[in-house]
Amino acid sequence: MSNIVELEGVTRTFPGSPPVEAVKDAHMTVADGDHVTIVGPSGSGKSTLLHILGCLDTPTSGTYRLRGLDVGDLNDGQRTSLRGSEIGFVFQSFYLLPYRTVLENVMTGLVYNRNPRRERKQRAIAALERVGLGHRLDFTPRQLSGGERQRVAIARAIAPEPGLLLCDEPTGNLDSKTTGSILDLFDALRTDGLTLIVITHEERVSERGKRRIEIIDGILAEATA
């Protein structure tokens, strides 16, 4: 099984006085089909790590390879394209377009990826059915519960069929019952072959991962489950 994510000595420093090292000398590999959770208290560098993994940010030093491709060699446009095709994002605050329907929201995940127009709708519907919202296509996000909104966001993330799903506190805004159903959905997606990296500070969420990495003050440490 090949590695989808490889971090070698990745450091991310934010300028300032004194400069802040949000991530220090991080080494990490994630294999295809892995389910990795990254846990840590707030301010520990979780989000910075996720931004680097998601090609939203670049390391100050070190090497990040996504599918063997050195992200440091890519320009902004190439990283953007890479995000669009390889990575799905799920955020704590769902970033749904409030005035658009559920179906349209999922289709925004497909607009920029050279998907033929006709296929887009089919794929969006398929993704929504995958997350169990096939009956809510014409609803707007305001009409949905928090759990349903997060399912829409997950459908949007998986619709382009990325290799990697990055989740930033996906259950942070959800109650415990809904959290459970979202975690079940993650398990199901992983069995479909998707690689998951979930950032969380909730024990319950991290317990579901196959691997668990702790980050404290920017330093990664893998705990053997």
Next chain:
Amino acid sequence: MTGAVPGHRIVKSRLSFRDLVAESVAGMLARPGRTVLTILGTVLGVAALVATLGLAKTAGNQIVTRFDALSATTVSVSNRSDSLFRSPGPEDVSAIPWDAEDRLTRLNGVVAAGTLTLVDTGGQLVSSVPINDPLGQSQFAMDVLAVSPGLFETVGAELRTGRFFDEGHDARHEPVAVLGPGAATRLNINRVDQQPAIFIGDTTLAVIGIIDDVVQEPSLLEAIIIPNGTARELFGTGAPAEVHIRTEVGAAYLIGDQAPVALNPGDPSQLRVQVPPEPRAVRSGVESDVNTLFLVLGGVSLLVGAIGIANVTLVSVLERVGEIGLRRAVGAARRHIAAQFLVESAAMGFIGGIIGASTGVLVIVAVSANKQWTPVLDVQVPLLAPLAGALVGLIAGLYPSWRASTLEPVEALRGGT
């Protein structure tokens, strides 16, 4: 676009024009109320511009129409005032011959022509058959005009009673007169069936007609009008002073060129020709007057509209930071974000232009209906107005979309919503 590892290709993200428009329109429709308010400024600006251009055109056209009907077919020829030949008296040598009317009516395009000459009566007063009224004035100083018969038609004279004199009266030098209405009133003459006599000094003239009104040459209204032949016979009038010509519509300039040659082939330059001013010159004169003021006004409203669009687009960018971040995360390039907001603002300007142009046309029609004018508008104006609106929106959207495109996705996603 090949990546660092051979064989691995990055699928370059892309946004088709149709999708771009669809995303932008959806963004606009997301907040319809706000969009309408944003568009309002452009609507007002474009409406003001279109209405201004249209009303100027309409009013200009209106003036020209009125002008055409009255005098665009009128040409008059007179001696140059500084001419050496212009000296009064029997020896007066005028460049205008007595048969001017015959010479001119032969020209193609002349409807009617006639000479008009102020007769020098030596200051003699005019009186009618004396009525014994110690209080009433019975002798008057009045203009006596010698005309050729065609002049009546030329100036559009209408009879109240009696008849005009004709070539026969002229040729026979008959002592007849036609009175202007003002002259008739002063002389207390209102019937001509008995051919009442009037006296210019000791000369007796028979009144054969009274004019009701004229379209041109109001000098006829207060005058005693006699045939040319009679004037030469009785008062020794030397030559016609001026010639009035009525032409077919559109022939005025041609006749203006030909008349001096026809009247005085030996030296046409002795004659001064008055033709109606070029209609186009009149029109553009009126338009430019009306235009400058209102075009400035329309331009200002358009500028205000542009600022409005810029403002709202900027607010909308700040409000949609989360959306921008998300779009960047799912593969939208900076240019896609910029294009989306640019198309949004251009579309708002375009719609504002359409509504504004329609409003402007309605204003033109309403004003024209009110004033009973014929609405006139260049076809290009309502067609170009939406494009102007789109351009305004595009320019207004430049800065906000640039701001949107420079947002770092990490920053944008930190925001929320």
